[in-house]
Amino acid sequence: MSAQVIVLNGGSSSGKSGIVRCLQAVLPDPWLAVGVDVLVDAMPPALRTPGDGITFGSGAEIGVGPAFRELQGAWITGVAAMARAGARIVVDDVFLGGADSQQEWRVRLDGLRVLWVGVRCDAAVAADRELARGDRVAGMAATQAELVHRGVAYDLEVDTTHTEAMACARVIAARAA
Numbered sequence: 112m113s114a115q116v117i118v119l120n121g122g123s124s125s126g127k128s129g130i131v132r133c134l135q136a137v138l139p140d141p142w143l144a145v146g147v148d149v150l151v152d153a154m155p156p157a158l159r160t161p162g163d164g165i166t167f168g169s170g171a172e173i174g175v176g177p178a179f180r181e182l183q184g185a186w187i188t189g190v191a192a193m194a195r196a197g198a199r200i201v202v203d204d205v206f207l208g209g210a211d212s213q214q215e216w217r218v219r220l221d222g223l224r225v226l227w228v229g230v231r232c233d234a235a236v237a238a239d240r241e242l243a244r245g246d247r248v249a250g251m252a253a254t255q256a257e258l259v260h261r262g263v264a265y266d267l268e269v270d271t272t273h274t275e276a277m278a279c280a281r282v283i284a285a286r287a288a
Contacts, residue, residue, distance in 0.1 A: 114226040114287040118202045121230030122255030124240040126271030127203045133280030146203035191219045210262030229268040
């Protein structure tokens with residue numbers, strides 16, 4: 112396939128970030144890692160309040176408003192521009208909108224060779240990881256474990272429940288070549 116972009120989609124604490132680091136180690140060319148967490152961290156504090164931005168509720172729900180969606184669209188367009196300029200990109204995302212989220216990426220990545228990868232993890236295992244991390248709202252991992260995959264079409268799926276990140280990365284790298 113010789114992918115230009117690898118998009119990893121999975122719920123919180125499913126193992127995406129670990130796979131990204133392993134992919135960077137095993138892929139033959141340099142690959143830039145971009146993740147939705149970086150986008151959220153880059154947003155001003157004013158967009159982390161209810162309404163326009165993104166909010167993380169105590170019940171593990173995530174709300175996104177129009178300003179967040181606008182900036183996310185610009186971010187995705189920027190990722191696509193980097194790939195069109197020759198950079199190889201690994202995306203770490205959480206498709207809260209399922210198939211609609213993927214469609215937004217598809218439109219902006221049109222014309223590029225993209226490998227779509229679903230990263231699955233048993234909800235209980237992801238919840239344990241979430242607890243160990245200590246930097247997530249409790250319950251997000253369990254809530255997102257299946258939600259983010261609804262209606263999403265993948266070229267490949269990996270499951271980190273019992274498989275280490277490096278083994279998953281090797282499977283993805285073989286498919287991306």
